[in-house]
Amino acid sequence: MKRRNDSQAERVDSIVDPGRRRLLKAAGLGLGSMSLAGAGIIASTPARALATNARIVIVGAGAAGLATANRLSSALDGASITLIDRRERHLYQPGLTLIATGLWKAGTVIDSNQRYVPRNVDWIHASVSEFDPDVNQVVTDTGQRVDYDYLVVTTGLHLDFDAIEGMNPELIGREGIGCVYDNPENASRTWEMVDRYTTQGGVGLFTRGPGGIKCAGAPLKVTMLTEDLAQRRGTRDRLQMIYNSPSAGLFSQPDMDQFLKEEFPRRDIDINWHHRLIGIEPEQHRATFDTPDGPVRLDYDFIHVVPPMRAPDALGNSPLAWQEGGFADDGNWMEVDRHSMQHPRYPNVFGAGDCVGTPIGKTAASVKAQVPVAVENLVSVIAGAEPMARYDGYTSCPLITSRGQAILVEFDYNLDMVPSFPFISPYREHWVPWIMKDKFLKAAYNAMLRGRV
Amino acid sequence: MAFSIFGIFAVLLEFIRPFLPVFVAVIIIELVLLAVAMRKSGLSSTLGALKSTMPIGVIGFIAGLLFAPWLTGASHGNLAGILDWLSLVGASAGLGVVAMLLVWPPLALLRRPTA
Numbered sequence: 001m002k003r004r005n006d007s008q009a010e011r012v013d014s015i016v017d018p019g020r021r022r023l024l025k026a027a028g029l030g031l032g033s034m035s036l037a038g039a040g041i042i043a044s045t046p047a048r049a050l051a052t053n054a055r056i057v058i059v060g061a062g063a064a065g066l067a068t069a070n071r072l073s074s075a076l077d078g079a080s081i082t083l084i085d086r087r088e089r090h091l092y093q094p095g096l097t098l099i100a101t102g103l104w105k106a107g108t109v110i111d112s113n114q115r116y117v118p119r120n121v122d123w124i125h126a127s128v129s130e131f132d133p134d135v136n137q138v139v140t141d142t143g144q145r146v147d148y149d150y151l152v153v154t155t156g157l158h159l160d161f162d163a164i165e166g167m168n169p170e171l172i173g174r175e176g177i178g179c180v181y182d183n184p185e186n187a188s189r190t191w192e193m194v195d196r197y198t199t200q201g202g203v204g205l206f207t208r209g210p211g212g213i214k215c216a217g218a219p220l221k222v223t224m225l226t227e228d229l230a231q232r233r234g235t236r237d238r239l240q241m242i243y244n245s246p247s248a249g250l251f252s253q254p255d256m257d258q259f260l261k262e263e264f265p266r267r268d269i270d271i272n273w274h275h276r277l278i279g280i281e282p283e284q285h286r287a288t289f290d291t292p293d294g295p296v297r298l299d300y301d302f303i304h305v306v307p308p309m310r311a312p313d314a315l316g317n318s319p320l321a322w323q324e325g326g327f328a329d330d331g332n333w334m335e336v337d338r339h340s341m342q343h344p345r346y347p348n349v350f351g352a353g354d355c356v357g358t359p360i361g362k363t364a365a366s367v368k369a370q371v372p373v374a375v376e377n378l379v380s381v382i383a384g385a386e387p388m389a390r391y392d393g394y395t396s397c398p399l400i401t402s403r404g405q406a407i408l409v410e411f412d413y414n415l416d417m418v419p420s421f422p423f424i425s426p427y428r429e430h431w432v433p434w435i436m437k438d439k440f441l442k443a444a445y446n447a448m449l450r451g452r453v
Numbered sequence: 454m455a456f457s458i459f460g461i462f463a464v465l466l467e468f469i470r471p472f473l474p475v476f477v478a479v480i481i482i483e484l485v486l487l488a489v490a491m492r493k494s495g496l497s498s499t500l501g502a503l504k505s506t507m508p509i510g511v512i513g514f515i516a517g518l519l520f521a522p523w524l525t526g527a528s529h530g531n532l533a534g535i536l537d538w539l540s541l542v543g544a545s546a547g548l549g550v551v552a553m554l555l556v557w558p559p560l561a562l563l564r565r566p567t568a
Contacts, residue, residue, distance in 0.1 A: 103526065404527025420456070423536055431537040435525050443468035452463035453456065 061085035064154035064353030070451030201238025202301025333357025365396035486558035502561035513552030517545025
């Protein structure tokens with residue numbers, strides 16, 4: 001049989017099966033569009049990268065540091081970007097409460113910084129031991145001096161277990177002591193304690209560190225999930241649960257504060273106001289709280305310890321920290337303009353994440369909102385323009401009230417609720433925010449690390 | 454906090470990233486099966502096979518309604534208000550559609566060509 005040529009074949013095909021060609025064309029267009037979108041995501045570049053030979057140093061490869069590195073890598077053409085952090089491991093810290101209450105396995109939160117460091121960023125595997133902004137230099141713990149034109153500080157914070165007499169991290173997982181912060185090993189050992197407590201019962205003391213802490217919702221979530229677990233196990237009547245707040249409130253956002261002040265008594269969780277944990281005697285299972293009436297000692301079978309938190313010493317003892325005022329007293333936090341994320345005394349320095357002293361916002365959601373502002377303003381400064389981007393204090397806490405339900409709390413500096421999804425009420429428990437927390441927020445976090453959201 | 458379309462795609466990409474090889478392999482296999490089916494039986498027969506998958510879609514939808522909360526570590530008792538119930542229905546409908554699309558190419562291949 002004589003073989004038809006290609007153009008003849010095409011004509012025949014279109015006559016014989018015109019629908020087939022239209023379907024294939026549509027499928028091709030669809031796939032092409034998806035591929036372009038996917039390629040745009042995988043290899044995203046800004047419309048115009050700023051040409052510069054600026055030397056930029058980023059201190060800290062946590063959420064804020066990696067997101068900053070990726071965004072700057074895209075936004076600048078020719079810059080020398082250096083990331084300084086000793087840690088190889090990257091931890092998805094918002095997942096720690098789920099590990100501590102038995103809902104996730106420890107491995108779920110463990111990742112590698114290497115996966116997120118852009119190729120054109122130099123990574124110094126060391127810690128910064130000294131900030132010297134007067135000469136635009138940082139010094140690492142290996143003695144290396146690194147000069148910069150611009151500095152972004154994203155060190156995270158330090159857990160001050162030493163501020164609680166008798167406490168050290170080695171005690172977590174022993175003598176009924178738990179602490180969800182700030183690594184999966186602590187969280188896993190805390191789960192062992194929660195598991196035992198909700199089986200055997202007794203007195204459970206739940207604490208909250210004074211001042212600024214990261215994920216201020218975590219102590220509350222651990223409390224509520226522990227209570228929920230006891231309910232589901234049918235052991236709730238064996239437990240006496242007491243939440244010890246160092247202040248007169250449970251949450252900074254007033255509506256949530258009111259909700260929790262009603263919810264805790266409804267669930268038979270007692271509240272001690274103005275009780276700040278200052279000491280622990282592990283073998284006696286006894287905790288000491290500072291109160292307006294003097295020290296109070298309480299016996300426990302389980303205690304969830306939340307230590308005070310502060311900026312790492314290298315930052316807190318540097319000129320970059322607040323020198324006076326509440327943020328200095330609270331934790332020697334880094335001084336930044338709360339809206340521009342720029343240092344007011346060193347305009348070539350920016351900060352983001354847990355280390356900055358702002359009224360609210362030590363959460364991953366705050367990082368997601370702060371980093372684009374810090375990067376945009378840094379790029380403006382490099383370009384010689386005024387930094388115009390503003391951070392409004394956005395923070396978020398998917399407040400898990402029980403397994404299967406959460407309230408998606410989002411608010412700003414004014415403590416006004418600012419829901420991202422108008423159809424999800426920030427005043428009510430729902431299944432959907434639980435799914436977001438349990439299934440999707442880690443994906444959003446990873447996209448943030450890559451600088452894509 | 455606003456989310457762009459690219460931002461939503463970026464999050465979805467991160468969500469499926471751990472399963473991306475399997476996801477891509479399944480799509481490729483399905484497309485190959487579909488192409489072979491169309492070549493063997495023609496477009497109308499192939500499209501006709503899609504109708505035959507509707508019972509599978511219904512089973513997928515019902516399975517979603519029954520088991521989706523459990524799969525998320527929750528229970529039906531956790532569903533509160535229109536938001537949650539509509540989400541359950543929507544997710545179950547999506548599950549039904551996915552089940553139909555997965556079964557469609559092999560079913561189309563096994564189907565006898567229509568005259």
